[in-house]
Structures are given as C-alpha cells and as structure tokens.
Amino acid sequence: MKKVLIPIANGFEEIEAVSLIDVLRRAGISVVVAGVNESSVKGANEITIQTDILISEVSVTEFDMVVLPGGWGGTDILASDEKVQTILKEMNSQKKPIGAICAAPYALDVAGVLKDNFTCYPSAEEKISKTGYSFDKMVVRDGNIITSRGPGTSICFGLQIVKDLVGDETYNALKSGLLADYCR
Amino acid sequence: MKKVLIPIANGFEEIEAVSLIDVLRRAGISVVVAGVNESSVKGANEITIQTDILISEVSVTEFDMVVLPGGWGGTDILASDEKVQTILKEMNSQKKPIGAICAAPYALDVAGVLKDNFTCYPSAEEKISKTGYSFDKMVVRDGNIITSRGPGTSICFGLQIVKDLVGDETYNALKSGLLADYCR
Numbered sequence: 509m510k511k512v513l514i515p516i517a518n519g520f521e522e523i524e525a526v527s528l529i530d531v532l533r534r535a536g537i538s539v540v541v542a543g544v545n546e547s548s549v550k551g552a553n554e555i556t557i558q559t560d561i562l563i564s565e566v567s568v569t570e571f572d573m574v575v576l577p578g579g580w581g582g583t584d585i586l587a588s589d590e591k592v593q594t595i596l597k598e599m600n601s602q603k604k605p606i607g608a609i610c611a612a613p614y615a616l617d618v619a620g621v622l623k624d625n626f627t628c629y630p631s632a633e634e635k636i637s638k639t640g641y642s643f644d645k646m647v648v649r650d651g652n653i654i655t656s657r658g659p660g661t662s663i664c665f666g667l668q669i670v671k672d673l674v675g676d677e678t679y680n681a682l683k684s685g686l687l688a689d690y691c692r
Numbered sequence: 693m694k695k696v697l698i699p700i701a702n703g704f705e706e707i708e709a710v711s712l713i714d715v716l717r718r719a720g721i722s723v724v725v726a727g728v729n730e731s732s733v734k735g736a737n738e739i740t741i742q743t744d745i746l747i748s749e750v751s752v753t754e755f756d757m758v759v760l761p762g763g764w765g766g767t768d769i770l771a772s773d774e775k776v777q778t779i780l781k782e783m784n785s786q787k788k789p790i791g792a793i794c795a796a797p798y799a800l801d802v803a804g805v806l807k808d809n810f811t812c813y814p815s816a817e818e819k820i821s822k823t824g825y826s827f828d829k830m831v832v833r834d835g836n837i838i839t840s841r842g843p844g845t846s847i848c849f850g851l852q853i854v855k856d857l858v859g860d861e862t863y864n865a866l867k868s869g870l871l872a873d874y875c876r
Binding site for chain 2: 521531533541551629657658659663688
C-alpha cells in the first residue's frame, strides 16, 4: 500500500486539502495528515480539521510521496518550517514524487525542489523563481514534481496522483465515481 | 448577511461538506456547521472536522437556508434525526430554500420536502419516492428545493447557492477565483 504525507498548517485551503485526502484514501492509499505546529489546524475559511500526527513525528523514509495543499497562510508556514523543508529536500534527493497545488508550489521553490515546468494559482507564479509557468493545464508534471492550480482543480489533481501511484483502472473508476468527468 | 445551516453527521462526504462551507463563506455568507450528536464529526474518509454548534442548539428562525452534504452514513443519520427532520419541515413550510447533494436528497424525501424534479448521486434515486430524477445536470432546482450529484459537482452546487443568495457578481467572481470554469 502506497503511503502519502500531507502536511497542513493554519491558513490552508480547505477544499484543496480535503479533496486530496479524500480522493487518495478512496484509492486505497494510506494518507497521513501531519499538522505543522498544531494537531487541530484551522483553514483559510475557518474550517478546523483534526490531523493524524504532528510534523515533528514524521519519519520521511516511510512515505512514497508528499503533497502540499495551498492557501497563502498555510503555504507561508510550509515554506518557513524547517522540518517541512527538510522533508521536501530528502524526498527530492530520493527522487520520490512531490506535489503542490495553488500557492504551495512556492514552498517547493523555497526548498529548491520545484522544476522549470509547473503550474500554480494565478499570480502565485510571480513569487516563484522558475519561469516555465503554465496557465492552461489543470496539472503539470516535470520529473518527480507535480503541480496544480487551485480549489477547482484539486479533485483532478488527486486523480492524477492516483493514476501515478495506483494505476489507470483505479483512476478511471474513481473519476467516474466522483462525477469528475471534467478532469482532463 | 445571509445565514446558512449545514448539519453534518458521522459518515458525511468530506469533499461535499467542505466545498459547500468554503464556497459559501468565500461569498460572505454566514455558515453555521451543526454537528448531529457530536461536536467533532468524522467523515466517510476518516477526516474529522470540528463543528460550530450542536444541532440541538439550532434555532431555525435564524437561518435563510439549510443545505445537507451527502455520504450514506451521514445521510442515514440526517434522515432519522428528529431535530434535523423538524428543521427541514419548518424551513419548507416557510418556503425557505433547502439544498441537498449526493445521497442527502433522500433525507429531504423522508422529511416530505423533496419536490418532483431533483438530482442525486447515481442510484440514490432508487431509494427516493419522487420520479423526476435528472442524471444530466450538475444542479437541479424545483421551487425552493435545490439538489446536486456528488463530490465532483459540489463546488458548482455551492456556486449556484451563492448565485441565488448573493447574486451574479459574486457568483462570477468566485467561479473565476475558484478556477471552476467547468460549472455550468
């Protein structure tokens, strides 16, 4: 069973985080939600979710992938938290897949793991040092780095991760089951 | 400011509940999430969210609308909980708008407030007494009752509620800001 780490911090975007957790768990992936600083984390729209562990308890070798939800409040914390940044660098040095959506590709850029071709929430690219920003794709992959745009693309982003980690059959079944035929 | 009640119970579908809360709050609507039986409610995919109040504390006259997220576990509780059923009947007798997505139109049917034309998660219509099930629309309105299909249509459902309660300008700005151009 694949195991994915989703770190969340106060100010995270709730649709993005919850869509990723939900879609990946539906695919049978073991998703561990790790709170940065707190075990109960409040999103940008005042929704508080309970995390599974604290980021300080994370052992990076256990995980096959790490994915960051967006929201600027949460992203700024993910970009400055030492443990999160170390996890990103270690996963990248092991060529493990790393994902980020919305503002969160900025946290990958700060860690030095973002690659040239990426997408993000419109205007977040202005804070990012890489120049290959795409505005016309829901999901962009460059090597082990996969990025997406915002709340409206988060189910599609989760599905693409499912396709990569689990396979086409589960991807197709879930896309149909989620009624997300607009994901391309 | 419009005020919307979202009751949630254990087994609720997380993408649906969180998308509705998130989209409505972004529109400046006051959203109150009411836990049925518990103040911390665990969804179908093991995501626990903190509610704002208990359903027993709800005073129906305060609210302009009630919307139910789906997930069969949560829906069965919403369909059998006396307070939730009373709220649905009272809101309906006052001709206030009532929404439900996925399996939750079943809870409206049990309350006797669902109208002939509706949509829901595919196959949930088999448990519903009304015959006007639509399978080709993301959102269906019949009088004061508005229904939608599942996780992949929940942002679009939230946006339609925003259009109804707040207006076209906020709807258009949010649809663009959420990157949900596929909502029709």
